[in-house]
Amino acid sequence: MKNNGLNQYQQVVAIGGGHGLGRVLSALSFLGPKLTGIVATTDNGGSTGRLRAEKDCIAWGDLRNCLTQLAKKPSIGTLMFEYRFNGESELSGHNLGNLMLTALDELCVRPLEAINLVRQFLNIETRLIPMSEEPTHLVALEACGKSVFGEINVDKMTDTPIALSLEPIVQATCEACDAIREADLIIIGPGSFLTSIMPPLLLPKIAKALAESSAEVILIDNLTSEPSPIANCGLAQKIDWCHQVLGLKIIDKVLSHTEAAYQDGQTSYYPLRSSHHRGLHDKRALANALAEMLPEKLNID
Secondary structure, eight states, X not given: OTTOGGGGOSOEEEEEOHXXXXXXXXXXXXXXXXXXXXXXXXXXXXXXXXXXXXXXOOOOHHHHHHHHHHSOSSXXXXXXXXXXXXXXXXXXXXXXXXXXXXXXXXXXXXXXXXXXXXXXXXXXXXEEEESOSSOOEEEEEOTTSOEEESHHHHXXXXXXXXXXXXXXXXXXXXXXXXXXXXXXXXXXXXXXXXXXXXXXXXXXXXXXXXXXXOOEEEEEOOSSOOSSTTTTOOHHHHHHHHHHHHTSOOOOEEEEEOSSOEEETTEEEEOOBOSSOTTSBOHHHHHHHHHHHSOOOOSOO
């Protein structure tokens, strides 16, 4: 997409997790090394959760998903990275990509080095950075004062929590903070609000970097209502959640789906749904909508 207006930006950062962030990164992959994804690492379900319990490592699932969506397909590398073991052995249910990242993590000094090795293997230019290189879990606080531990249990809550935190408290990856400070465009979402979007924002150094950044910040709304305790909250309430956690107002614009394009205050509405899957954004439409929302920058070197 050589003519897309986003090419005028020198550093674009996307923050989130799960399938949503991977879709955004894939849609904007034409930016190459100018694009950075900062990925949530608090998942504790499935293959990722089993590895976390056994190896006390960060959650690899969302990082693996982003790597897979960024990789050029089809290739032996992507087929290997997404292969999932079947049967009734101890490997059953495990994803080979998760196992590869875990093995590389044990061979490397830092998890980020393991990710960079896979990026080289899959020929991916876009940078991917875990929100933290230390294992941590998402914790929600109910109105009655009870704590709910882990993403899986948070997603099962029936009522919206009154607060979120990380346990244990960990440090944000320094490269993630640097990328945010240096960015001239930051994209948040789409994805599960409590378990994909919020975890990186709970890190104090990421919040500080966002406060110090002069970048325009866009929140991408989900296409469908998510099956989580936040389902009954409207878009304005979600924005308030972000701002309350960060202690500052950072979201400048919102991108949301509709059948006919129009503008309503800070929210831009465009047809964004993929014709192949109602739960996925159309990648070309997403990239074009983001470009149209942003003013043309002048005097770019």
